[in-house]
Amino acid sequence: MIVLQDLTKVFRFRYGKKVIADHVNAVFPPRRAVALLGRNGAGKTSLLKMIAGTMDPSSGRVITKGGVSWPVGFAGSFHGDLTGAQNARFVARIYGVDTEELVAFVEEFAELGAHFNQPFRTYSAGMKSRLAFGVSMGVPFETYLVDEVTSVGDTAFREKSAIVFAERMKTAGAIMVSHGVGQLRALCDAGAVLENGQLYYYDDVEDAIAHHQSNMAAQV
Numbered sequence: 001m002i003v004l005q006d007l008t009k010v011f012r013f014r015y016g017k018k019v020i021a022d023h024v025n026a027v028f029p030p031r032r033a034v035a036l037l038g039r040n041g042a043g044k045t046s047l048l049k050m051i052a053g054t055m056d057p058s059s060g061r062v063i064t065k066g067g068v069s070w071p072v073g074f075a076g077s078f079h080g081d082l083t084g085a086q087n088a089r090f091v092a093r094i095y096g097v098d099t100e101e102l103v104a105f106v107e108e109f110a111e112l113g114a115h116f117n118q119p120f121r122t123y124s125a126g127m128k129s130r131l132a133f134g135v136s137m138g139v140p141f142e143t144y145l146v147d148e149v150t151s152v153g154d155t156a157f158r159e160k161s162a163i164v165f166a167e168r169m170k171t172a173g174a175i176m177v178s179h180g181v182g183q184l185r186a187l188c189d190a191g192a193v194l195e196n197g198q199l200y201y202y203d204d205v206e207d208a209i210a211h212h213q214s215n216m217a218a219q220v
């Protein structure tokens, strides 16, 4: 469960400011997959970062109960000189999961073949993404944070990823940002719309999509 308590985030510039969250109070219940919607620049990525703990709010706080993932598919913390397998082992130790179990899961899932035992810095962008997605899915969290992972791999890999993600959603929750409404519909059951610093939570993802689409229509 994630609770936003009087959460405020303001970016100040020389000639103005951008309000991402204006005294937001909200609860993301456990085991719900929540689509986070909002127009470009509304602050969805910033909100995910505050929930992940990598961005500080201006005031208020985020209370997390249960483990919250790093943004799924984020490859930025892998070490270039370590192999895929060694990076997976490193993550396993940090998060207290069985190292060999995680390595076996990632090896099978990411389909890197011999590259799995080559240094991460030699990987293509697609290989990096597949490793990162595999490691994210291999660590059990109570809430997975997902920010635009549509570009990971080819169609077959994307289908496989969606199946694994849906499997995780039987026992965990998620907050997912995507510009693909079809993907959000397929993977999420609840939704929230971030708009002018306010967050509107809906128990039904369809209501959130309808709110978002009427915002987008009003903008044109």
Ligand SMILES: Nc1ncnc2c1ncn2[C@@H]1O[C@H](COP(=O)(O)OP(=O)(O)OP(=O)(O)O)[C@@H](O)[C@H]1O
Pocket (backbone or CB within 6 Å): 011, 018, 020, 038, 039, 040, 041, 042, 043, 044, 045, 046, 047
């Ligand atoms: N570290 C930062 N410093 C200053 N401004 C920032 C910072 N991070 C984001 N912003 C600004 O805050 C606003 C929200 O950005 P954010 O990326 O969170 O929005 P978003 O809803 O995810 O956008 P998009 O849908 O385009 O990906 C943007 O105007 C952005 O320029």
